[in-house]
Amino acid sequence: MTIALMDPxxxxxxxxxxxxxxxARVLNRGLYILGPEVEAFEREFxxxxxxxxxxxxxxxxxxxxxxxxAAGIGPGDxxxxxxxxxxxxxxxxxxxxxxPIFVDIDPTTYGMDPSSLEAAIHKARGRVTLKAVMPVxxxxxxxxxxxxxxxxxxxxxxxIEDCAxxxxxxxxxxxxxxxxxxxxxxxxxTKNLGALGDGGAVFTTxxxxxxxxxxLREYGWKDRYIAAEPGYNTRLDExxxxxxxxxxxxxxxxTERRRTLAKVYREHLQGLVQIPAEAAGAExxxxxxxxxxxxxxSVRERLKSQGIGTGIHYPMPIHLQPAYAGRIPVEVPMxxxxxxxxxxxxxxxxxxxxxxxxxxxAEVLASxxxxxxA
Numbered sequence: 001m002t003i004a005l006m007d008p009x010x011x012x013x014x015x016x017x018x019x020x021x022x023x024a025r026v027l028n029r030g031l032y033i034l035g036p037e038v039e040a041f042e043r044e045f046x047x048x049x050x051x052x053x054x055x056x057x058x059x060x061x062x063x064x065x066x067x068x069x070a071a072g073i074g075p076g077d078x079x080x081x082x083x084x085x086x087x088x089x090x091x092x093x094x095x096x097x098x099x100p101i102f103v104d105i106d107p108t109t110y111g112m113d114p115s116s117l118e119a120a121i122h123k124a125r126g127r128v129t130l131k132a133v134m135p136v137x138x139x140x141x142x143x144x145x146x147x148x149x150x151x152x153x154x155x156x157x158x159x160i161e162d163c164a165x166x167x168x169x170x171x172x173x174x175x176x177x178x179x180x181x182x183x184x185x186x187x188x189x190t191k192n193l194g195a196l197g198d199g200g201a202v203f204t205t206x207x208x209x210x211x212x213x214x215x216l217r218e219y220g221w222k223d224r225y226i227a228a229e230p231g232y233n234t235r236l237d238e239x240x241x242x243x244x245x246x247x248x249x250x251x252x253x254x255t256e257r258r259r260t261l262a263k264v265y266r267e268h269l270q271g272l273v274q275i276p277a278e279a280a281g282a283e284x285x286x287x288x289x290x291x292x293x294x295x296x297x298s299v300r301e302r303l304k305s306q307g308i309g310t311g312i313h314y315p316m317p318i319h320l321q322p323a324y325a326g327r328i329p330v331e332v333p334m335x336x337x338x339x340x341x342x343x344x345x346x347x348x349x350x351x352x353x354x355x356x357x358x359x360x361x362a363e364v365l366a367s368x369x370x371x372x373x374a
Contacts, residue, residue, distance in 0.1 A: 056236030060186020
């Protein structure tokens with residue numbers, strides 16, 4: 001038996017008739033860019049999150065980039081974020097001309113540590129003009145957003161949430177993406193809400209920012225072919241929007257399925273591995289189920305030999321990667337970030353994964369960890 005880490009095709013097959021119908025609807029209409037499907041999806045996704053507006057863009061990285069540009073962030077400005085994240089977070093910051101200021105993570109949740117954020121702000125001041133805080137709701141777990149918002153407010157910094165992995169996650173009754181000034185979402189095929197290609201969006205509760213985002217995503221046009229200011233070309237296309245509309249209808253049920261699978265893993269692995277905590281008041285959507293283990297590479301090989309796929313999210317902190325090491329100064333100790341990179345391992349997690357397969361993964365992993373040489 002082979003158990004894959006992810007299987008986006010299984011989700012397509014689960015909703016094949018609806019998705020195929022949505023694609024046919026777009027093809028038969030003959031409008032493929034910024035048409036009625038995008039408008040409808042933007043409205044429906046905003047309603048799913050809460051009260052606000054969604055602006056569809058080409059991908060999740062562009063969503064971060066446009067959010068930064070809409071906030072007036074540019075060359076030399078400092079953006080505080082974590083190093084334990086996907087490259088896209090930092091790539092988008094640098095694409096905007098800004099400078100990433102790295103913050104350590106909380107060792108129990110793997111999210112941005114508020115105390116490290118405060119320290120980084122004090123250390124970076126004077127070297128760079130700080131312009132924003134960008135927490136990452138990693139693995140589907142909400143960060144301690146209340147503490148982060150309080151620190152950001154004290155220092156007069158807007159908050160842009162990186163929500164690429166947390167569609168629908170909750171914290172103290174609110175939905176991730178609705179706490180800060182703006183939030184960037186990715187609809188990459190393996191995300192909790194995934195397209196069949198690239199896609200992204202920015203959500204905001206501030207109409208003036210939504211208007212600016214729409215301007216920036218299409219050349220700076222207010223009137224067609226007349227740029228009011230320099231802009232970009234990053235548009236969610238009609239086909240992907242139509243697909244996302246169908247998948248959005250099932251997102252709540254898909255999330256509950258992920259939480260069921262996570263419960264199976266927790267029950268079988270408690271005490272054997274480090275599992276990121278669901279903080280008080282938080283409800284994770286388990287984009288990934290990540291555990292911390294010693295001798296990770298050996299453990300992964302033993303699981304692979306028994307047909308179980310695993311992943312590493314992420315194997316090297318961004319501040320240590322060749323593209324950034326020595327070029328981006330690190331203001332605060334990154335102890336927990338660097339330790340996590342050597343221990344994290346992702347287990348199979350997707351809504352169509354059978355419960356019995358999750359049990360099998362947990363039992364095999366438990367056996368490996370209990371056996372000599374693990």
